[in-house]
Amino acid sequence: MIVWQGPIATDNSGLSPIVMCDPASGTDFVIGITNVTCTAMDGFGNVNSCSFYVCVKDNEDPELESCLTDQIANTDFGQPTAMVIWEYPVATDNSGSSPTVFCDPASGTNFPIGHTLVTCNAFDGYGNNNSCSFNVVVHDNEDPVWVSCPANQTTNTDSGKPTTFIIWQIPIATDNSGVSLTVMCDPASGTDFVIGITNVTCTAVDEFRNVNNCSFYVDVKDVENPILSGMPDNLTKLSGHPNEPIAWIEPNATDNSGIVSLTSSHGTGDMFSLGVTLVTYTAVDPSGNMDTGTFAIEIIVLNMFKKYTVTFSSL
Known part of the structure; x- marks a missing residue:
């Protein structure tokens, strides 16, 4: 609402002219430039006018009525990422126009494992903006996958000993994260295995503690006579x-x-x-x-x- 004094007009008749402005003082002016024309009229129908403009600027930021909470997702199968989609936050503005809302990264992006900060900005038509942010948290809950695991081993004792020394190629495993895995076997390759059947369990662990096991046995036979x-x-x-x-x-x-x-x-x-x-x-x-x-x-x-x-x- 804009209120002004005047304008003031005089007349040769000695009588005060009637002064009216359009739009009138006290009017709610919209954003932008509005021309105001003021007219002075004496009692004999003589008229004069002047004009000015009212410029209303919008310096008020949009309001974000809702911003997302953190988004939690698991990786897509076999991938080190997850495509995460969300509803954009709702924004309103004093101008009455719907602000434009952008998020960076955008909804539908493939997010990597871990925490990614997403910032959403609302822009009105007058250069005002407001922002909010949330996290996209992608968990890797996918176990490693074995490419190869040693076959069962059958062998004889070393001469004169109750054991034999067994070496095998370390099994190979891959992981959706793309990160190198920790692979361990128990008992380990290079162990002296005793007579009989010993089960060997190999474990692949990724950096997110997802685990997969494979197993085989070592069968050591004693064919040596007393x-x-x-x-x-x-x-x-x-x-x-x-x-x-x-x-x-x-x-x-x-x-x-x-x-x-x-x-x-x-x-x-x-x-x-x-x-x-x-x-x-x-x-x-x-x-x-x-x-x-x-x-x-x-x-x-x-x-x-x-x-x-x-x-x-x-x-």
Whole structure:
């Protein structure tokens, strides 16, 4: 609303002229330039006029009635980005015209993983503007993908050992983020693996702690026989009895596995009868590998009248 004084007019008649302005003082003037014409009229119909303009400028910024809260999204499948679309904030202006609203980056942009600040500006037709901002937060919840994982490994123990040294190529994994992954295997390549089946789990982790596993097994077989040592030589005993206890020093058995079971057909100190008896020792490891050894015990019985001799063939 614009209010002004005057204008003032005089007349030769001595009477005050009637003065009117169009638009009148106290009118609500719109934005822009409005011409005002004031007319003075005396009582005899004589008229004179003057004019001026009223220039109303809009220096008031638009109002943003709503600005978005932070937008949360997950990456598009297989991509390091997410296309995020939102409704533009609503803006009003004292001019009555709808302001133009722009956001940077714009709705529909592919946003990278992480936080991106978006600023929206509202412009009216007179160069006034207002802005608000929010964040687009893109999470990577996608697990890495295995390109290759080692095949199952089957091998034999190293000679004389209960283990074998296994090396494999590190498995390969990729991730939608495009960032290099941390790949670890447990047990690790280059480990000494024991006899039997050991499961190996390989884990790929991206920088956002998404995890994927692959697994295989290492099967270490023991095909190495135990070793018997210290087998007794063949024994011959002259006896005056048909049965005689015989004792000997028992052999030893060793195995690369470290575990061996030693059994025998006869024990030291057993009673042996007339003739030849074969004594057999058997060493067996947990994998069923074995070694055997034998020796012969010959009992010769002597009496006053006759010597009985039993001869055995060589083994």
